[in-house]
Amino acid sequence: MKVKGAVLYEQGLPRPYAKSQPLKIETLDLEGPRAGEVLVKVGAAGLCHSDLSTIEGLRPRVLPSVVGHEGAGIVAEVGAGVTDLAPGDHVVFIFAPSCGSCRQCVSQRPNLCTTYTAAKAKGDLATGGRRLKLNGKEIAHYSGLSCFAEYAVVTRNSVQKIGKDIPMHDAALFGCAVVTGVGAVVNTAQVKPGECVAVLGLGGVGLSCLLGAVVAGAGRIIAIDVSDDKLALARQLGATETYNARDPGCAEAIRAATDGGVDIAFEMAGTIKAMELAYAITVRGGQTVTAGLSPIAAHMPLPQSNLVSEGRRIKGSYMGDCVISRDVPRYLQLYRDRKLPIDRLRSASIRLEEVNEGFDRLAEAQVVRQVIVF
Ligand SMILES: NC(=O)c1ccc[n+]([C@@H]2O[C@H](COP(=O)([O-])OP(=O)(O)OC[C@H]3O[C@@H](n4cnc5c(N)ncnc54)[C@H](O)[C@@H]3O)[C@@H](O)[C@H]2O)c1
Ligand SMILES: [Zn+2]
Ligand SMILES: [Zn+2]
Numbered sequence: 557m558k559v560k561g562a563v564l565y566e567q568g569l570p571r572p573y574a575k576s577q578p579l580k581i582e583t584l585d586l587e588g589p590r591a592g593e594v595l596v597k598v599g600a601a602g603l604c605h606s607d608l609s610t611i612e613g614l615r616p617r618v619l620p621s622v623v624g625h626e627g628a629g630i631v632a633e634v635g636a637g638v639t640d641l642a643p644g645d646h647v648v649f650i651f652a653p654s655c656g657s658c659r660q661c662v663s664q665r666p667n668l669c670t671t672y673t674a675a676k677a678k679g680d681l682a683t684g685g686r687r688l689k690l691n692g693k694e695i696a697h698y699s700g701l702s703c704f705a706e707y708a709v710v711t712r713n714s715v716q717k718i719g720k721d722i723p724m725h726d727a728a729l730f731g732c733a734v735v736t737g738v739g740a741v742v743n744t745a746q747v748k749p750g751e752c753v754a755v756l757g758l759g760g761v762g763l764s765c766l767l768g769a770v771v772a773g774a775g776r777i778i779a780i781d782v783s784d785d786k787l788a789l790a791r792q793l794g795a796t797e798t799y800n801a802r803d804p805g806c807a808e809a810i811r812a813a814t815d816g817g818v819d820i821a822f823e824m825a826g827t828i829k830a831m832e833l834a835y836a837i838t839v840r841g842g843q844t845v846t847a848g849l850s851p852i853a854a855h856m857p858l859p860q861s862n863l864v865s866e867g868r869r870i871k872g873s874y875m876g877d878c879v880i881s882r883d884v885p886r887y888l889q890l891y892r893d894r895k896l897p898i899d900r901l902r903s904a905s906i907r908l909e910e911v912n913e914g915f916d917r918l919a920e921a922q923v924v925r926q927v928i929v930f
Contacts, residue, residue: 559586561622561688561705562911563695568613571919573912578611579623579704581909584695587687589635589709596647596715599724600905601627601703601928603914604732605759605826606849610698611915614851618679621696622688624704624928625651626732628724631715638712646722647715648731648884651699652875653682654713667875672713676700682711704911706930716884725927726891726899729760732875733925734887734898736847737764737824739876741772743883745820745845749773754810754818756801756834757825757848758786759918760901760925763793765822765847767896770794778810778818780833781825783921793900801829807836816840823848828856840866847873905929 562579569576589595601624609615610623631645641647652673654666661669675682679696687709688695688702695702700714718727737760741747753774755766758781769777770793779790779798787798797813799806811817817839823831826848835858838844862868876883890896903923906914914926 557586557588557707558583559706560908561702562624562908563620563690564611564623565620567611567616567619569611571916573611573915577912579911579915582690584622584705585689586707586709589633590683591636592638592683592712593635593681593709594631594638594641594712594715595633596629596649596708596710597632598627598629598703598706598708598930600728600930602728602733602760603911603918603926603928605761605918606732608915608918609826609849609851615849616852617698618696620690621679621698622702622705623698625649625699625701626728627701627703628718628727628731629703629708632707641712641715641717646718646720646727648718648727649701649703649708649710650714650716650880651701651732653700653711653880655682666880667878672700681709682713704908704928716880718884718888722888722891725902725905725929728927729764729898729901729925730884730887733760733764733901734896735878735880735883736873736876737761737766738768738771738887738896739878739883740765740822740845740847740873741768743877744871744873745822745843747772747774747820750775751819752776752778752814754778754780754821754834754837755790756780756821756823756830758783758790759824759921761847762822762824763790763901763924764898765824766790766793766795767898771890771895776814778814780806786921789924793897801833807833810837814839817842819843820845826850828854831856835870838868841868843869843871845871845873847876901925902927
């Protein structure tokens with residue numbers, strides 16, 4: 557079938573993207589689903605900073621590729637052997653699906669499945685090969701998804717069935733921002749009621765983390781960003797205190813206000829500066845959790861003896877350490893009960909044709925989540 561999609565040909569083009577147009581809207585050929593795959597009519601897809609980092613060239617990917625990894629849609633067709641999904645089912649796309657049999661999967665770490673990582677690195681589906689072509693040439697899949705397109709063919713495990721009551725423009729965020737942010741609180745850090753936490757970087761991921769900290773009963777929630785607008789939104793969503801990371805006295809002020817630092821600091825910005833600040837404001841004996849993805853070559857120097865003598869822990873959190881089939885239904889129920897007001901993170905609904913302008917706004921931190929509505 558013919559589908560319209562956003563193709564990235566070249567990384568590292570200059571901003572503004574409205575002018576350099578890193579994403580070109582093309583009409584592609586999409587093959588139908590093979591065994592173990594499903595065809596999904598995309599309903600909505602969010603613009604995440606990970607897509608932006610790919611466009612910026614900070615994280616190399618196989619090109620050309622149809623980008624987009626945070627989305628939701630409706631199953632249009634199922635391939636042979638897919639018996640637990642049917643046309644008409646609503647689904648959320650999963651950017652790190654699990655095979656169930658690799659070493660990580662059998663060790664209860666399905667978010668770190670290596671079967672899918674290997675396929676993703678090649679721009680293929682986990683079931684093997686590609687289903688997208690343009691003028692007879694193959695186009696890579698992004699995270700096995702490529703949901704900045706009207707339709708996507710994906711491996712069965714790259715989608716999670718959801719209720720039909722969830723609007724597509726909110727459901728989309730559960731595939732990346734919500735599982736990453738809420739999962740970091742609930743699974744990675746296991747925040748306890750009354751604990752004092754800080755969230756650094758208040759985009760879709762960081763604000764989901766903040767909402768997760770509210771649900772977990774954190775006592776104090778310190779929100780930190782370089783944008784005062786983001787700090788104002790964080791206060792509306794439950795932050796008890798806010799600090800601007802541009803203030804050189806920020807770390808000292810937070811340590812003074814918290815009797816030595818926060819129990820858990822969440823780095824959700826994707827910069828080494830934010831990670832250094834997160835570490836600096838973590839209390840002796842506390843945890844620094846990071847979900848931000850800084851440029852692939854970036855390194856952070858660590859005071860090793862301080863890590864030991866202060867009994868600190870640093871944890872990376874990929875897709876919130878989520879078990880998708882367990883956690884997505886839980887988080888959706890919290891959303892239904894208005895305990896996770898994810899709709900507050902949607903800054904705008906846009907058309908596929910506005911995607912380059914959308915990434916300009918994300919790069920300038922003017923927005924939280926913009927959602928392409930198909
Ligand atoms: N671990 C995962 O599984 C996973 C999943 C999704 C996204 N990510 C990564 O998470 C990060 C956040 O994604 P997002 O879509 O929410 O991004 P975003 O662009 O919407 O938000 C980032 C926020 O960080 C703020 N910021 C920038 N520098 C800062 C600093 N020094 N201190 C404090 N705040 C600062 C920005 O102003 C912005 O509000 C990205 O690096 C993204 O690639 C990781
Ligand atoms: Zn993402
Ligand atoms: Zn696996």
